[in-house]
Amino acid sequence: MSLHHCSPINWSQATPTPPGEPRERQRGRRRARPLAPAGGRSTRDLPPPDLAMQQQRPPSVRAVTIPFADLEDKGKDLSGKIGGGFGRQGLGIVSIADVPGYPELRKRLLRLAPRVANLPEEVKRGLEDPNSRYNFGWSHGKQKFESGKFDTFKGSYFANPLFDVPTTDDVLLTRFPSYCRPNIWPTGDLPELETAFKDLGKLMLEVGLMLAHHCDHYVMNQGVGQYIGESLGQTLARSRCHKGRLLYYFPKEFSKQKDGQSISSWCGWHTDYASLTGLTCGLFMRKSVEIPCPDSGAGLHIRSRDNQVVKVTFENDELAYMTGETAEILSRGHLRATPHCVKAPSSEDASLVDRSTFALFVQPNWDEKIKFPSGFPYHQELSIPPNETLAYGEYSERLLNKHYEEART
Numbered sequence: 001m002s003l004h005h006c007s008p009i010n011w012s013q014a015t016p017t018p019p020g021e022p023r024e025r026q027r028g029r030r031r032a033r034p035l036a037p038a039g040g041r042s043t044r045d046l047p048p049p050d051l052a053m054q055q056q057r058p059p060s061v062r063a064v065t066i067p068f069a070d071l072e073d074k075g076k077d078l079s080g081k082i083g084g085g086f087g088r089q090g091l092g093i094v095s096i097a098d099v100p101g102y103p104e105l106r107k108r109l110l111r112l113a114p115r116v117a118n119l120p121e122e123v124k125r126g127l128e129d130p131n132s133r134y135n136f137g138w139s140h141g142k143q144k145f146e147s148g149k150f151d152t153f154k155g156s157y158f159a160n161p162l163f164d165v166p167t168t169d170d171v172l173l174t175r176f177p178s179y180c181r182p183n184i185w186p187t188g189d190l191p192e193l194e195t196a197f198k199d200l201g202k203l204m205l206e207v208g209l210m211l212a213h214h215c216d217h218y219v220m221n222q223g224v225g226q227y228i229g230e231s232l233g234q235t236l237a238r239s240r241c242h243k244g245r246l247l248y249y250f251p252k253e254f255s256k257q258k259d260g261q262s263i264s265s266w267c268g269w270h271t272d273y274a275s276l277t278g279l280t281c282g283l284f285m286r287k288s289v290e291i292p293c294p295d296s297g298a299g300l301h302i303r304s305r306d307n308q309v310v311k312v313t314f315e316n317d318e319l320a321y322m323t324g325e326t327a328e329i330l331s332r333g334h335l336r337a338t339p340h341c342v343k344a345p346s347s348e349d350a351s352l353v354d355r356s357t358f359a360l361f362v363q364p365n366w367d368e369k370i371k372f373p374s375g376f377p378y379h380q381e382l383s384i385p386p387n388e389t390l391a392y393g394e395y396s397e398r399l400l401n402k403h404y405e406e407a408r409t
């Protein structure tokens with residue numbers, strides 16, 4: 001299971017909601033047949049993999065795109081676009097075009113991902129932080145993937161792009177280590193990483209907050225009415241624990257993967273537990289030379305609201321955002337968490353091809369109170385009673401504790 005910011009999906013337990021049907025009506029429904037490769041804790045309770053589905057090439061769908069000039073206009077009515085991207089019929093992803101300065105910052109950081117991953121092993125060990133369960137600094141093979149295998153296909157570098165030291169309060173550091181511990185930077189070995197990471201992370205946060213503002217408008221127009229102190233925009237703007245993740249997907253040969261045909265061959269099916277996940281378009285390289293992706297079927301895949309698996313595309317120079325579990329909670333179900341995974345290239349000429357990308361988890365502060373609605377479909381293993389209020393940090397630490405125990409056993 002995951003140790004990082006996301007919840008692997010066990011498809012045999014997931015109960016997809018048909019479009020338009022309130023989730024409450026779903027409770028008690030028999031398990032639906034999974035559409036995607038099984039993922040989760042145990043292989044024992046999974047139905048046989050649907051090989052036909054795995055080998056089929058899912059259709060490519062373009063993400064709904066909003067021009068930055070529209071997004072920064074707070075008074076502009078973007079309900080159509082937000083509804084089309086994040087609403088009931090949307091894919092759960094929206095891309096923003098023409099963000100000033102973004103293409104350069106993206107390339108500057110993504111080009112550093114292979115350099116981090118190829119630092120000497122002893123240097124990378126010095127950049128690890130077991131006390132945060134590898135939620136700061138370098139992390140490789142610490143996360144459990146589908147079917148309980150350790151995920152060695154990708155390496156990650158985690159940091160808070162805004163605060164090197166989010167707090168000095170010992171109680172908080174002990175209670176919420178994955179959010180409160182200090183950043184680690186490879187100052188001697190790759191000094192340029194820190195600025196490149198912080199600059200892109202800050203820009204993605206700024207754009208994410210603009211998007212959150214328009215999401216709030218959309219949700220209020222759905223008849224929810226005025227928020228009482230829990231709007232996405234306000235909740236996210238006061239947070240000190242947004243987290244950046246620089247990802248490096250190793251070339252196939254080095255990752256020893258045998259399941260090249262599977263849709264989730266590079267990153268397993270999961271939902272993020274942040275509110276909004278900012279995502280760059282992946283940068284592909286072969287032997288340090290940037291190339292277009294050699295396999296048009298590779299990349300980010302999403303399970304749509306009507307249970308179709310689709311490959312989602314957006315331009316290199318666009319900045320994408322997906323919705324996570326706490327957007328679903330704060331919007332009272334009007335925005336849904338987006339199930340997603342990443343497929344590795346599997347064509348003949350895909351050997352030695354790596355992929356670098358960056359995710360920014362825009363999320364509430366550790367002490368922000370989250371009220372779990374009845375019928376909340378995620379993490380039933382935590383047995384959170386309906387309508388219980390938990391601090392966001394408590395929610396994620398409970399998940400980390402549970403998965404850390406599992407990963408050790």
Ligand SMILES: O=C(O)CCC(=O)C(=O)O
Pocket residue numbers: 006245247267272279282300340342357359
């Ligand atoms: O590599 C990607 O495009 C997605 C990464 C992701 O889903 C995550 O880090 O949570």
Ligand SMILES: [Fe+2]
Pocket residue numbers: 006270271272277340
């Ligand atoms: Fe994710």
